[in-house]
Amino acid sequence: MEYEAVIGLEVHAELKTASKAFCSCSTAFGGEPNTHVCPVCLGLPGVLPVINRQVVEFGLKTALALNCRVAPFCKFDRKNYYYPDLPKNYQISQYDLPLATGGYLKINVDGQERVIGITRVHMEEDAGKLVHVDGPGGGYSLVDYNRTGVPLLEIVSEPDLRSPAEARAYMEKLRAILQYLDVSDCKMEEGSLRCDANVSVRPRGSQTFGTKTEVKNMNSFRALQRALEYEIERQIAILEGGGRVEQATMAWDESRGVTTVMRTKEQAHDYRYFPEPDLVPLEIDAAWIERVRRELPELPDARCRRLMDTFGLPAYDAGVITSSRDLADYFDRVVARYPDAKVVSNWIMGDFLRLLNARNLEPGQAPVPPEELADLLELQKEGTISGKIAKQVLEEMFASGKGARQIVQERGLVQISDTAALGKIVDEVLAANPNVVEDYRNGKEKALGFLVGQVMKATGGKANPGLVNKLLKERL
Ligand SMILES: Nc1ncnc2c1ncn2[C@@H]1O[C@H](COP(=O)(O)OP(=O)(O)OP(=O)(O)O)[C@@H](O)[C@H]1O
Numbered sequence: 064m065e066y067e068a069v070i071g072l073e074v075h076a077e078l079k080t081a082s083k084a085f086c087s088c089s090t091a092f093g094g095e096p097n098t099h100v101c102p103v104c105l106g107l108p109g110v111l112p113v114i115n116r117q118v119v120e121f122g123l124k125t126a127l128a129l130n131c132r133v134a135p136f137c138k139f140d141r142k143n144y145y146y147p148d149l150p151k152n153y154q155i156s157q158y159d160l161p162l163a164t165g166g167y168l169k170i171n172v173d174g175q176e177r178v179i180g181i182t183r184v185h186m187e188e189d190a191g192k193l194v195h196v197d198g199p200g201g202g203y204s205l206v207d208y209n210r211t212g213v214p215l216l217e218i219v220s221e222p223d224l225r226s227p228a229e230a231r232a233y234m235e236k237l238r239a240i241l242q243y244l245d246v247s248d249c250k251m252e253e254g255s256l257r258c259d260a261n262v263s264v265r266p267r268g269s270q271t272f273g274t275k276t277e278v279k280n281m282n283s284f285r286a287l288q289r290a291l292e293y294e295i296e297r298q299i300a301i302l303e304g305g306g307r308v309e310q311a312t313m314a315w316d317e318s319r320g321v322t323t324v325m326r327t328k329e330q331a332h333d334y335r336y337f338p339e340p341d342l343v344p345l346e347i348d349a350a351w352i353e354r355v356r357r358e359l360p361e362l363p364d365a366r367c368r369r370l371m372d373t374f375g376l377p378a379y380d381a382g383v384i385t386s387s388r389d390l391a392d393y394f395d396r397v398v399a400r401y402p403d404a405k406v407v408s409n410w411i412m413g414d415f416l417r418l419l420n421a422r423n424l425e426p427g428q429a430p431v432p433p434e435e436l437a438d439l440l441e442l443q444k445e446g447t448i449s450g451k452i453a454k455q456v457l458e459e460m461f462a463s464g465k466g467a468r469q470i471v472q473e474r475g476l477v478q479i480s481d482t483a484a485l486g487k488i489v490d491e492v493l494a495a496n497p498n499v500v501e502d503y504r505n506g507k508e509k510a511l512g513f514l515v516g517q518v519m520k521a522t523g524g525k526a527n528p529g530l531v532n533k534l535l536k537e538r539l
């Protein structure tokens with residue numbers, strides 16, 4: 064039978080406010096354990112939380128960017144459970160009256176656009192961090208409450224996604240939007256952007272949903288996609304074997320590439336939600352909402368459109384470049400100096416991103432400033448260096464941080480466009496390859512390519528390819 068996957072994502076994004084959600088402690092990452100704490104975020108008796116206005120502001124920005132309806136009245140609730148990383152034994156969250164509902168975002172996979180529903184966006188607080196110490200002298204856990212009370216937005220999607228690739232595209236789009244809004248760092252590796260994936264399978268064509276499992280513990284986009292691919296196969300195998308999928312929470316094991324059961328439905332928590340009595344409900348007035356709406360920055364879809372309209376870039380290129388605000392800014396700065404946008408986008412999507420990825424860097428951390436990349440393209444355009452050498456120079460720019468012109472000069476990479484000098488090398492190559500010359504003269508067009516290659520090799524890639532072609536043809 065043919066099966067179809069149904070996926071819905073629950074995403075948590077840490078907000079980049081200066082202070083925590085309900086107290087004035089710092090949210091800075093990486094401080095000494097238990098130094099960013101106070102009686103409020105530690106949940107000591109008798110304290111009163113106060114909502115951080117910036118959290119609501121960031122929540123509003125996100126809700127509006129995701130095309131949600133903002134609730135005129137919302138409230139906080141206590142989600143009760145016992146765990147050592149949660150000193151109050153409850154998390155302040157939002158339950159039945161969230162900040163916003165009913166939005167959507169658009170994704171594009173294999174050239175096909177799909178609209179994915181957003182069920183809700185709500186505000187809550189993060190828990191602390193447990194550090195498990197194993198090995199000799201170990202066998203215990205440490206707890207760091209610095210993260211306790213850091214504000215989160217939870218963004219829940221409708222079960223509209225139909226493949227792991229779509230889930231990844233959704234997550235990437237959501238990250239882009241949060242980055243454009245400047246409300247979160249969105250680092251999956253550091254946990255400032257986290258994702259639980261709900262997934263079920265059903266026979267293709269069926270209108271009802273199958274039983275879902277919820278997969279946790281993926282800390283990269285790739286892990287999200289791999290975990291879903293694995294889990295879908297696992298569920299299909301169960302159904303094919305005549306079994307039934309059991310509702311469960313699964314953990315992705317990155318090193319083994321498998322999902323394992325964390326808990327089944329019987330072990331599911333009952334959180335005993337009830338309204339948080341220490342915080343007043345929020346009535347967000349229309350003027351505040353409209354002010355935030357007016358001040359929304361240009362978002363990825365609009366910027367993508369603008370790149371297509373202004374520079375005539377293909378949709379694919381514009382999509383890749385605007386997938387990160389830093390990358391789009393980078394592109395703009397290169398194009399400001401070197402206006403052939405298609406050449407710039409080819410270089411950025413090709414060698415530039417490859418070199419960044421190889422170093423595990425984000426576009427904002429590129430060791431090559433955009434002006435330097437523009438210089439490199441200029442050197443190629445004016446014929447000072449060949450395209451092949453330009454690629455080498457970019458590698459070296461990444462490695463050394465030196466400018467294009469400096470590298471070209473220091474290493475003597477200037478393209479050979481001197482007819483006399485090249486002509487000599489061409490003659491040598493022809494003399495050394497009489498059989499190939501013979502082939503060419505007998506009509507074997509490909510032989511020319513080989514001869515061009517030999518000349519390039521003899522000059523360490525520095526020969527001007529156009530001139531080499533011309534000189535060869537003159538002599539053949
Ligand atoms: N049958 C299904 N298959 C795949 N995903 C589903 C299915 N049903 C719901 N989802 C998705 O699961 C996510 C969570 O759904 P929902 O909140 O309804 O369930 P829950 O996780 O059991 O409840 P909660 O997290 O609120 O305690 C949503 O993103 C939703 O789109």
Ligand SMILES: [Mg+2]
Pocket residue numbers: 073277
């Ligand atoms: Mg859930």
Ligand SMILES: [Mg+2]
Pocket residue numbers: 156187217
């Ligand atoms: Mg939650």
